[in-house]
Amino acid sequence: MNHKVAFSFADGKTLFFPVQGNEILLDAALRNGINIPLDCREGVCGTCMGRCESGRYAMDYVDEEALSAKDLEQRKMLTCQTRVQSDASFYFDFDSALCGGSKTVQERGIVTRVEQVSPTTAILHLDAGVDGQKLDFLPGQYARLQVPGTDSRRSYSFANRPNAENQLQFLIRLLPDGVMSNYIRERCKVGDEIRFEAPLGAFYMRHIEKPLLLVAGGTGLSAFLGMLDEIAEGGGCGQPVHLYYGVRQVADLCELERIQDYAERIPGFSFTPVISDEGQDWGGKRGYVPEHFDAAALRETPFDMYLCGPPPMVESVKTWLTENALDNGHLYFEKFTESNT
Numbered sequence: 001m002n003h004k005v006a007f008s009f010a011d012g013k014t015l016f017f018p019v020q021g022n023e024i025l026l027d028a029a030l031r032n033g034i035n036i037p038l039d040c041r042e043g044v045c046g047t048c049m050g051r052c053e054s055g056r057y058a059m060d061y062v063d064e065e066a067l068s069a070k071d072l073e074q075r076k077m078l079t080c081q082t083r084v085q086s087d088a089s090f091y092f093d094f095d096s097a098l099c100g101g102s103k104t105v106q107e108r109g110i111v112t113r114v115e116q117v118s119p120t121t122a123i124l125h126l127d128a129g130v131d132g133q134k135l136d137f138l139p140g141q142y143a144r145l146q147v148p149g150t151d152s153r154r155s156y157s158f159a160n161r162p163n164a165e166n167q168l169q170f171l172i173r174l175l176p177d178g179v180m181s182n183y184i185r186e187r188c189k190v191g192d193e194i195r196f197e198a199p200l201g202a203f204y205m206r207h208i209e210k211p212l213l214l215v216a217g218g219t220g221l222s223a224f225l226g227m228l229d230e231i232a233e234g235g236g237c238g239q240p241v242h243l244y245y246g247v248r249q250v251a252d253l254c255e256l257e258r259i260q261d262y263a264e265r266i267p268g269f270s271f272t273p274v275i276s277d278e279g280q281d282w283g284g285k286r287g288y289v290p291e292h293f294d295a296a297a298l299r300e301t302p303f304d305m306y307l308c309g310p311p312p313m314v315e316s317v318k319t320w321l322t323e324n325a326l327d328n329g330h331l332y333f334e335k336f337t338e339s340n341t
Helices: 025-031 069-073 179-187 218-233 256-265 295-300 311-323
Strands: 003-009 014-019 049-054 057-059 076-078 082-084 088-092 106-118 121-127 142-146 153-157 167-173 193-200 212-217 241-247 269-275 303-309 329-335
Touching: 003 025, 014 025, 025 082, 057 076, 106 167, 142 167, 153 167, 153 218, 167 179, 167 218, 212 218, 212 311, 218 241, 218 256, 218 303, 241 256, 256 269, 303 311, 311 329
Parallel strands: 003 088, 212 241, 212 303, 241 269, 303 329
Antiparallel strands: 003 014, 049 076, 049 088, 057 082, 106 121, 106 193, 121 167, 142 153, 142 193
16 A cells, blocks of 8 residues: 655655555655665664654654654654654654755646625635646645736635645635735636646644644634634544634734534534734634633643744744743744735
C-alpha cells in the first residue's frame, strides 16, 4: 500500500510525495528528488533527523547517541531508519533549499463564486482543477494569490480541507481601499483566472493527541475552517475542540452556520465568539479572547493551542499564558498583518 507523505520545513515550504509499502522514508524522498541532508544512513549520526507531526511510523534502528528517550517521546525520527505505516507529515528544522525543495509550485484557479459572508468579509471560491492535478496542502497553510490585472500578491489561508475536486476557498477581509479588496468588489467575475503559489506556511494541524484550543482573530478564522473541515470529515479526533473567535464588531462574525455544523459533526466541539467593541448590541462574551480562557481547567490537562490572528492578539495570548504560568501546553501560532494597499 502506498502512503502520502508531507515534508514541511522551517522556511514554510511543504513538499508532498508517495511512499511505497515498507519503503524506507529516506529512499522514497530521494527517489522523488528531495535530497534530505545525510551522512551515515545507519541511524547513528542524526543528520537526517525530523519530527513526525501526524501519522504512524516505525524505525528499524536508532542509536541512543542520535536520539534520546526524550527525543523519541517527542516523535523525533531518523529519515534513514523510518518506515511509514499511514499517510504522515514530518517537520525538519532547516530550510527546504538544503534538500532541493526551494521551488514554489505555481498554480492557477478559476473563480466560480464570490460570497459576501459579512459586510467586511468575502469568501473567494476557486476551481483549481483546470490543470487536472490535485493540489496538496495541509489544513492551516496558505497560498499567495496574484491579483488579476496587477503584479500585486496577497496571502490567504485555505478555508477548506484538500479535496479531490480541487475546489478552494479563501476568507478575505474587505478593506476600504486595497488592491485585492477593490478587485473583489469592482471587477471580480465568474471565469476569471487567478494564479497563485502554494502550499506555503508552517502553521498547520499536527497529530492530535491532546485537547485543542483554536484561537482565531478576524479572518484568521480561515485557517481553522480548513482544520475543522478535516476533523469533521474524520468524524472527530477523540479530543475536545474549543474554537475561540474574536472580532471587533458583531457584523464581522461570519460562517456561523458552518461553525454550528461542526458542533453537530465533531464530538466535544464548543465555540466561543468574543466581541471587543463595547458599543455593540451583543449578549455574548465581550472584551478580548484571553479574558475568557479558563486557567484552572487548562492547568489540569496538557493541551495544544493553535493561534491565528493579528500580531497584537497573538502577543496578548502569549502574555496571558506566561502570566498564568501555563507550561503544559504547546502553542502553534501564525501572525498576519492586513495590507493597507
